[in-house]
Every structure is written in structure tokens, then in C-alpha cells.
Amino acid sequence: MTEPIFYSGSGAYDFQYLDFAVVKYRDDEAWISQHMGIAIPEMATIARELKRLHEQKYNALRTLPRGNFSVLCKAALAVFCFEEKDLQHFGAAAVKGFVSAFSLVPGKVNAKLRLPGQYNQLQSSPVVQLPDGRYFVPICFNLSEAIYESPFYWMNTDSSYASEALRHRGQFAENATPNLLRSVFGTSNVYTNVEVRKTKGRNITDVDVLAIVGNKAVIAQVKSKRLTELAKLGDQERLVEDFKLAVQEGYDQGVLCRRALLDRANRLFINGQEIHLSESIDDAYILCVTVDHYPAVTHQVEMCIWSNSPVIRFL
Secondary structure, eight states, X not given: XXXXXXXXXXXXXXXXXXXHHHHHTGGGXXXXXXXXXXXXXXXXXHHHHHHHHHHHHHHHGGGSOTTOHXXXXXXXXXXXXXXXXXXXXXXXXXXXXXXHHHEEOTTSSOTTOOSTTSOOHHHHOOEEEOTTSOEEOSOHHHHHHHHHHHHHHHHHTOXXXXXXXXXXXXXXXXXXXXXXXXXXXXXXXXXXXXXXXXXXXXXXXXXXXXXXXXXXXXXXXXXXXXXXXXXXXXXXXXXXXHHIIIIIHHHHHHHHHHHXXXXXXXXXXXXXXXXXXXXXXXXXXXXXXXXXXXXXXXXXXXXXXXXXXXXXXXX
């Protein structure tokens, strides 16, 4: 599993990471601004500006004279570099906070990095400080991903704020999925924290997010578990446990919800108020949602089936 996890896709586009980061850390803005010297919206705006500068410098390469390879190499490197003065319109304090949060110095990091799957500091600090004062950003996408992922770990180092950050993370998980589904199914057709009851006093199961259109339903079960470093290194026991907590439990809960929804004797409630549907639900589709990118998840499903593991069960 180490190889497919290491080489798996990114899970999202760069603009999605930036857009979601602003929403994800909206309630943590005071802590981030105070401790990092820059807010998430400003980080996202600077990341977009750096990508624009890269494209602008690349297009300028066409005007370079031919035949001087050394000049071409220096110009090619410059495409991926920026100086603080390039971002001066954002303000000195914001730029200082940005490079402090996301830059590293070669030779002073990753002393213990030995294997694919281990934490690489370049993931959280994808801006490399060069000796001449410039900053090298080899892959702009990694910067967008770091803006989405890293702030939670910054806040987790503050023991007085860690629990609050964790609570906000849970709230983001609960709110992001219904908001996305509302843009597809309509606000009036999406419900959260739905109770499925056999009788008025007996709760059979709970649905995190439920979208209903006509006689069809979409069940979304949301988890905030991520793939741990041990699993990425190939520890099978840890891999199975991570998958169980991130995907399997959500799927099992979704199966239970689906069966309960299709039983026409059951009723749906939100905060004690019954939902009256115009049609009976005759089919429901299950979504397992994770807050963070879960690499190589489809391959893990396949491997669990191939190995005849009890981890995966299909309806």
C-alpha cells in the first residue's frame, strides 16, 4: 500500500483547497491572526498571486534570446521564485507572516526523513528560502494544500486552544457537506442530524446529512479521521484501523440508515419535529465523506476485498 498511497492523486484542485480553507478556519481567525501574523483569507490571496506571477514569468520566457543556455536556466529558475517586494502591496506584516508560516531553509529540516510516507516538512512548508534572498516555490499546488492542512496543527500545539480548534473542525465537517448538497438538491431538500424512528419514542438511527428529491435519497455520513503516518509506511494493522474509522464505520452507519429509510413504517424527525415527505423513499445512495484527503482509498477497498478481509462489506 505504500506506493499507491505515496503516488495517489491530490484529492482536490488548488482553488478548492483555498476556498475551503477560508471556511474551515473562519472561527479560528482570531487565533491564527494573533499567532501567525496573517489571516487565512490573506494567505489564500497571496497564494493566488504567486500562481499568477509564475504564469506571467513563464509567458515572458518566449521573449528571451535563443542560444544562451545559462541565461535560459536562470530565467527558468526565476519563474518559480519570488521576492518579498513582489508582494509588498499586501503589506510588510502580512508578507512576513506568510513566509514565516510556509518557508523552510534547506539543510535545517527533514533530518529524520528516510522513507516514502514519512512526514516531509516540505508538505507543510512548501516555500524554500534561497541564499540570495529569494523564495523558491516548485509546486504552487502544494502551497494551497498546506494552507488548508497546516493551521490545524499550528493550533494543536497550543494546549489552551487545541480543544477549541478540534470543536471548530467538527463544526466545519458538519456544515460543509450539507452546504455542498444544497447547491445541488436545493436548500429545502437537504436535512441535517435526522433521527429515524420506529415509534415516537424509539430512535433507530441518525443520519448526518440527508438529501431527498422525490422518492430518492442521498445519505452522507461525515468523518474527520485521516490516514496516519504509520499506515502510510505500510503498517497493515494501522491501515485497517484508519480505514475502519474513516470509511468503514461511516459506510456501515449508512447501510443501517438506508435500511431504516426504506422501511415505510419508520418516520423522520429533526429536533423532535417530524418531516412529512410527499413520496415514500424507494432507494437511497450512500456517501462516505472525510474532511481531509484520504489517499488511495479506492485501492484500499480493492486490497481489502482481495485479501478476504472483513474490513469491507458491500450492501
